[in-house]
Amino acid sequence: MHGDVEPGKIATEKLLNLDPNDSGVYVLMESLCTSRCKWDEVKKIRSVMRGNGVKKTPGCSCVQVEGVFHEFVSVDKSHPQSENVYQVLSQIHHCRAEYLILEKVGELKVYEPRRCMKMTS
Numbered sequence: 001m002h003g004d005v006e007p008g009k010i011a012t013e014k015l016l017n018l019d020p021n022d023s024g025v026y027v028l029m030e031s032l033c034t035s036r037c038k039w040d041e042v043k044k045i046r047s048v049m050r051g052n053g054v055k056k057t058p059g060c061s062c063v064q065v066e067g068v069f070h071e072f073v074s075v076d077k078s079h080p081q082s083e084n085v086y087q088v089l090s091q092i093h094h095c096r097a098e099y100l101i102l103e104k105v106g107e108l109k110v111y112e113p114r115r116c117m118k119m120t121s
Helices: 005-018 023-035 039-051 082-099
Strands: 060-065 068-073 100-104 107-110
Touching: 005 023, 023 039
Parallel strands: none
Antiparallel strands: 060 068, 100 107
16 A cells, blocks of 8 residues: 555455455554544544444464463453553553654654663562
8 A cells, every 4th residue: 555545445445345344454544544644534434443343353462481472462451460561561651752752743863762661570
């Protein structure tokens, strides 16, 4: 799709004809429209998803710690250490907010994120 919304719309329509319940197609088109600041289009896509009963598939990550694999699903708090995981994610988010400064539209300056990472056990 290379950032051009019109070919993306055509591709989306064709893909949705094949599988109208594929949330990934909607998410790709939504991301494309978001990247081009087409907020009315984003609202339409979300509305169509709701109207068709399509929900995004939750994101999932898997990490290996000391030989044991741990799976984390977006917004799932069933893992025994989820409180610690969300605390670390909050610290990372805070670091980004503190050390990434938007100087001009499209220009991002990064300041030594390692300085911010003070992980506590």
